Each structure stands twice: as C-alpha cells, then as structure tokens.
Amino acid sequence: MPTIQLLPSQLIDQIAAGEVVERPASVVKELLENALDAGGSKIEVRLEQGGVKLIRISDDGRGIAPDELPLALARHATSKITSLVDLENVATLGFRGEALASITSVARLAITSRARDSSHASRLEGGMATAEPAALASGTVVEVADLYYNTPARRKFLKTDATEYGHCEDVFERIALSQPQITFTLTHNAKITRHYGAQSPVRRIADVLGDDFAESARVVDQAAGPLSLTGLIGDPALARGSRDAQYFFVNGRFVRDKVLQHALRAAYADVLHHDKFPAYALFLTLPPQQVDVNVHPAKVEVRFREQQGVHQFVLHAARRALGGSAAETPVHGASPAIDPVRGTVGFGPAARPAAWQGSFSGSYGNDGSVGVAQTQAAYYAMFERSTEPVGSSSSVAAASPTATARLTDTDAPLGYALAQLHGIYILAQNAAGLVLVDMHAAHERIVYEGLKAAVDSKRISTQSLLIPVAFTADALEVAAAEEHAQTLAELGFEVVPLSPTSLAVRAVPALLADADARALASDVLRDLREFSATRVLTEKRDELLSTMACHAAVRANRKLTLPEMDALLRQMEVTERSGQCNHGRPTWFQMTMRDLDKLFMRGE
Numbered sequence: 001m002p003t004i005q006l007l008p009s010q011l012i013d014q015i016a017a018g019e020v021v022e023r024p025a026s027v028v029k030e031l032l033e034n035a036l037d038a039g040g041s042k043i044e045v046r047l048e049q050g051g052v053k054l055i056r057i058s059d060d061g062r063g064i065a066p067d068e069l070p071l072a073l074a075r076h077a078t079s080k081i082t083s084l085v086d087l088e089n090v091a092t093l094g095f096r097g098e099a100l101a102s103i104t105s106v107a108r109l110a111i112t113s114r115a116r117d118s119s120h121a122s123r124l125e126g127g128m129a130t131a132e133p134a135a136l137a138s139g140t141v142v143e144v145a146d147l148y149y150n151t152p153a154r155r156k157f158l159k160t161d162a163t164e165y166g167h168c169e170d171v172f173e174r175i176a177l178s179q180p181q182i183t184f185t186l187t188h189n190a191k192i193t194r195h196y197g198a199q200s201p202v203r204r205i206a207d208v209l210g211d212d213f214a215e216s217a218r219v220v221d222q223a224a225g226p227l228s229l230t231g232l233i234g235d236p237a238l239a240r241g242s243r244d245a246q247y248f249f250v251n252g253r254f255v256r257d258k259v260l261q262h263a264l265r266a267a268y269a270d271v272l273h274h275d276k277f278p279a280y281a282l283f284l285t286l287p288p289q290q291v292d293v294n295v296h297p298a299k300v301e302v303r304f305r306e307q308q309g310v311h312q313f314v315l316h317a318a319r320r321a322l323g324g325s326a327a328e329t330p331v332h333g334a335s336p337a338i339d340p341v342r343g344t345v346g347f348g349p350a351a352r353p354a355a356w357q358g359s360f361s362g363s364y365g366n367d368g369s370v371g372v373a374q375t376q377a378a379y380y381a382m383f384e385r386s387t388e389p390v391g392s393s394s395s396v397a398a399a400s401p402t403a404t405a406r407l408t409d410t411d412a413p414l415g416y417a418l419a420q421l422h423g424i425y426i427l428a429q430n431a432a433g434l435v436l437v438d439m440h441a442a443h444e445r446i447v448y449e450g451l452k453a454a455v456d457s458k459r460i461s462t463q464s465l466l467i468p469v470a471f472t473a474d475a476l477e478v479a480a481a482e483e484h485a486q487t488l489a490e491l492g493f494e495v496v497p498l499s500p501t502s503l504a505v506r507a508v509p510a511l512l513a514d515a516d517a518r519a520l521a522s523d524v525l526r527d528l529r530e531f532s533a534t535r536v537l538t539e540k541r542d543e544l545l546s547t548m549a550c551h552a553a554v555r556a557n558r559k560l561t562l563p564e565m566d567a568l569l570r571q572m573e574v575t576e577r578s579g580q581c582n583h584g585r586p587t588w589f590q591m592t593m594r595d596l597d598k599l600f601m602r603g604e
C-alpha cells in the first residue's frame, strides 16, 4: 500500500500552475494585471519566440520593498487583501497571491523592483532566499524565461511561436483597452508590434478595434442605480464573421460571460443576421459586492449576484444605443409577483409596472441590491403547479367549456397554442388561463437539454454535410481545430484544416443540422480556445453546449403554425427545467384567469 504523504511545495506550485499558467499568454496576463494593480502609467511588454523564450514586463508603478520581494514569490502571499471582507470588495485585478509562485515553479523568473520611497532597487531570482541590490530607476521588471523548462510534458502542449504570440497579443490588447490612460508597448523578437500612448477611452477603442469600427459605432452610456455601462457598440451592418472583436469588461476586468453575451445577442437579435457577430467594447461597472470574481483561477469568468438584473440592464442599454425602444423589451425580463396569499407566481397588476418601466433604477432596494431577484425554485414551482389537476382551481370556470374539457388533460399542462405574437411569443390557453412563451428561449432550452443528454450518454449523433462548408479562419482557429479534434468529435463535429488559413466543417451534431454550420463551428472553436483543453468537457461542458444550442434555436420572427407551436409546448413539458432558458431567464409565464380578472378589475 502506498503511504500518504504531503507533497513537496515545488510540486504543489507546479500543480497549481496547471490552472494559472496554461501558456505564455497566461503569464502575460498575470504580469500585466500585477503591473496595473501597481498603479503605474507606463507598461512595456517584450516577448521572444512567442513568449516561450522570454516574457519581460516592466512598469513604473509603486514597486516592492527589498525585504518583501521573497514574499511576492511565495504562494498565498498578497498585498491586496487581508480578510474575507476585502475579498468581497476586491477592486484590484489580483488577490489570490499565487501567480508569481506558480510561474516561478515552471519557468526561470527574476523580479527587479524599486519601491517608491526606496533609495535603490533589488533583484530576486526564483529559488534565491534574499534579494540582492540592483539598478532600476523606478517600478518593477519581471522576467520570465524558458517557460516549462522543467516540465517537458507541458511544453509539448505549446503551439508554434506565431500561435503563442497571437494569444499574447490578444491578452495585451484586452488589457490595453481596459486602461486607456496608461501607455502600453508590445515588442516581439525586438520589433515593436503595438504601441498605445495615453489617450481617451474612445480613441483607445478606435486604435484597438479599428477606425472603421469606431466611426460607425454607437455610443453606450447608461447608468441605473449603482450600475453603469459605457463604451462603443458596433453598427450591425459592419458585423464580422467571428467573435474576435467582442470585448466586455466588468469593473475593468475582461470577461467572457454567458449572461452578458446573451444580453448583447438579444439586443442585436432584431437587427443582425445570426451568423454575424457584432463588434463591441463595453465597460460595465457595479459595486464589487455584486459580482464574484473568485470563480476561476484565471478570473475570466465572473458570477453576478443578480444575473437577471444585470442581463436586463445590459440588454436595455445596448438596445437603446442601437435605436430600439426600451418598451420593446420582452416580458420575460419582468419579475413576476409572488402572491403571498396563494403562494403562486403570477404576472398580475402588481408586477406590471416594474415590467414595463423599462428602467432598471426603479428596482433597487435601499441596500443597493438589485430587486429583480427571482429564485429558480419559484419557476420550478410554477411549472409544477401547472401540472396539478386543474379541477381544483376556481379559474377553470372562466374558460370555455370545450377548452376546459380538452385542457383538463394533464398531459398538456402548458395548454394549446392560440397564436403567435409579433413573431416572438406564443400565446397558449391552458386550464388556468393564458400561457405566454418566449419561443426562442424555450427552443434553446430544449435543444440544450437534448445536447446535454446526448453528450452525457456518449451517444451524440452526427450529421455529415453533403457539401462541407469551407471558410477562412485565422491561425488560432486552425490551431484550435487541430488541437481539439478529439473533443470536437465527442461533440459531434468534424472540422478539418484545409490550409493554414482555412477550415472545413464536414459534420455537425444531428440536433444542430439546421444551424449555420460555419457560424456554429467558429463559435465552438472560440469557446475551445477560451477554455483550457482539460476543462472543456468537464466544467465547461454546459457553457459549450449552451453556445451550440443558441445556433439551433428558432429565431424571432419565424412564423410557426399552430401544430408547430403545440409541438414546442409538448417538448417543453418533457424537457427538464424548461421553465428557464440556458441563461437563467424564464421561458414562459402563466397568467391565471384570476390575474386577468384583476387586471380588468372584474368582480372588485
């Protein structure tokens, strides 16, 4: 029997490095974040051989005192938080105190720094116990050489220098976008590849995303309570074939967040063809307590405390900027009132003002928290309630006798379709009254659950395309298709490189046979690139599947026949959790006859 032993600290760090230091770009990200946290105004990044040979980042920030240098490299040592309260209010980009320790365990790291009030600089190399005097005018220089020199298995996962450089450049641009008042320079193999002087936010966006974008973009500038959203949002006509120009920052941190992406997609839904991706650079700020950034070691994901509230706010702000009126906001954004007496969730008059206000600010509580919280449990309960035998409900009497006869059939708790409203909602009649369904959200959920079941049972069926769909792709997309061929196959895809700059989709999951294969494939490749390979089919699986489901779902404005609508209602009933779409939004509402009566003040 093997004995249980504590791991040596170097090995602990190397294991942790697996999460934080995936490739040179992740080192660049961590070091740039440290430079920003240090409060400087000028930051320079020098790379050699895609960052594999050398990453050198210098800043003119506050620096580190000589006696603290060894601590900076120690695991779980940070100057940024000291307590849980600090963690919940964290305003710095870093706080975990593990980046430098992790990097030190898998590369040769040296740090030279001069604290602002210090008479000289000091230098410390990984492995040394104390710092030695050095020359540096101000700030900090961190050099990371020979990434993975001591972990050859990991080094094998590195791609070509050009690919690794591409990832580093992505990271650099994101960070440069987030801090326009700071001067940034990027050098690769001794050539300057990017330079941004201190400039206005709009100018910086124009420099990173292009003048074409900035000139045609709409300005977003909305605030509601403690939330604000600013930035530029692209003209739908100039949307691109890939998501590469979508930048979203939450409190200065670049994030990829499904709630936010979904809100933007919804804002564009009426004005954009679905295989096009709008470009945008948006900055959301909200109180730090409203967002948990400690969800993932690399912190590209966040969790909002009130995700529905954030979704609605972003959707409204983006829609307004795109010219739509806030009154068009779908009903599903409303917070249904929970009737304390009957314990039911309804969409009665009490809920209506908030629903149609179109403004987010009205729904804040005194404590600054967003008041649109809607528990999942309430939706589930709502779904379950409608499956109760309806005979007990007094509202049945109001329904027409024929409808009632048909509707007491408990096989159809969501009732039968009456009509389609503006191509977006299905109106259906069930025993309790009126059912309103967000067609797109409901279908998305059904496809999503279908994909999940298929992938879980490893029985995803694949549909070969008669004519493979070829498209131009960038080096990173081609690399991702090769790197993740196995994962793609497990998801039901076959995407093969045709040349260094093109890919062909040969097969797609059968559930998505009707989707635009090209847009679908590039979205999935994008997710695969964003998420580390090992996490794709585990923690990231649901996100990936929800990305995929989005492509299959019926779009707004598609005319459905009554039997088609009924079929959708039946599918909803059998689909797990169909009360919510993938993004936590409700997919349908019940308005009981009593709710309607109240609305018209009948019998009062």
Ligand code: ADP
Residues within 6 Å of the ligand: 030, 034, 035, 038, 059, 061, 062, 063, 064, 071, 072, 073, 077, 078, 079, 080, 093, 094, 095, 096, 097, 098, 099, 100, 101, 140
């Ligand atoms: P974290 O950023 O999560 O605190 P790191 O391992 O990235 O953890 O850094 C450890 C500590 O080293 C930081 O808390 C900070 O005090 C110090 N540090 C790192 N880089 C710099 C820098 N460029 N300028 C000033 N201090 C730095």
Ligand code: MG
Residues within 6 Å of the ligand: 030, 033, 034, 093, 094, 095, 097, 099, 100
């Ligand atoms: Mg850090």
